[in-house]
Amino acid sequence: MTEVTPRFFEDYAAGQTFTFGDYAMSEREIIAFATAYDPQPFHLQRQPPLHAAHHELIASGWHTAAVTMRLLVDHIVPEEAILPSPGCDELRFHRPVKPEDRLAVRLTVIDARPSQTKPDRGIVRWKVETLNQRGELVMSLISINFFRRRVRETPSGSSRGGGFVDPLPVSRPGVPSKM
């Protein structure tokens, strides 16, 4: 999958799933990320000291989270319709990520509801699952997202939503899974 398909709030419905991505985790990148942001021995060294909690090199969980974001941006985050996220819940690291692992994302729409206070947007909750090349779950989280709604013509002929107009036809939200 390379196309961004669901874009506006109205494109999302509970139960939709999308699977995408193939991100190769290199030893070099694992060590570079950890050197900058999570310099614990088992994120920096092939053979961490014996007292370390892991005895092999594994990726920082925040690195796995960052790669997951990259896969979301490349494959599904709609630049014209997504608004800043308030955050996420239940971020969990299930299995270590190691050099040469290849990561993909499986996204499931939990629910989608219009904002009670802002008519130009809706709230979509995703379950985001990061999988390795064996299909094993390595990370998961519940993401809270605000999406713009499509601009509708009002009876007076003016549009709401700040003047933004959706310029493209709507494509079907279902996207073939690669995994």
Next chain:
Amino acid sequence: MTEVTPRFFEDYAAGQTFTFGDYAMSEREIIAFATAYDPQPFHLQRQPPLHAAHHELIASGWHTAAVTMRLLVDHIVPEEAILPSPGCDELRFHRPVKPEDRLAVRLTVIDARPSQTKPDRGIVRWKVETLNQRGELVMSLISINFFRRRVRETPSGSSRGGGFVDPLPVSRPGVPSKM
């Protein structure tokens, strides 16, 4: 504060707070992180296009999370006693982080309890708050951490906990706040 003070499970108690760090967010680093992991226009450009959700350059939330981890590792994560974290809850982005912001962390111990199943460790929940140079909250999360317990001599004279021995005297957990 530059010393790592609380190290083992026994050093933690509900209500303790620690404040540390002074991480300068540069425009260059904000753009480099986003180029790799979160290439949305408002994380890449000083002047994002008008349709973008933000009209100025702000750091990726995952970048702020990674910097927060760096401050935790530099100031409080005890290499000899921390075990892999199962994850975190209630990750929230409260305010944008912008170039030249300086970030610090305020950590509050929510609770600390022995593991019911593994006698060598305990579970400590932290509230982690990331603050900017004005003391404004930019990010928060609840972190779940496993810490090793100090090795105790048993009546038979053998030690439990896999042979790891705490080699250093215990220092007082209270650490002066810098903020």
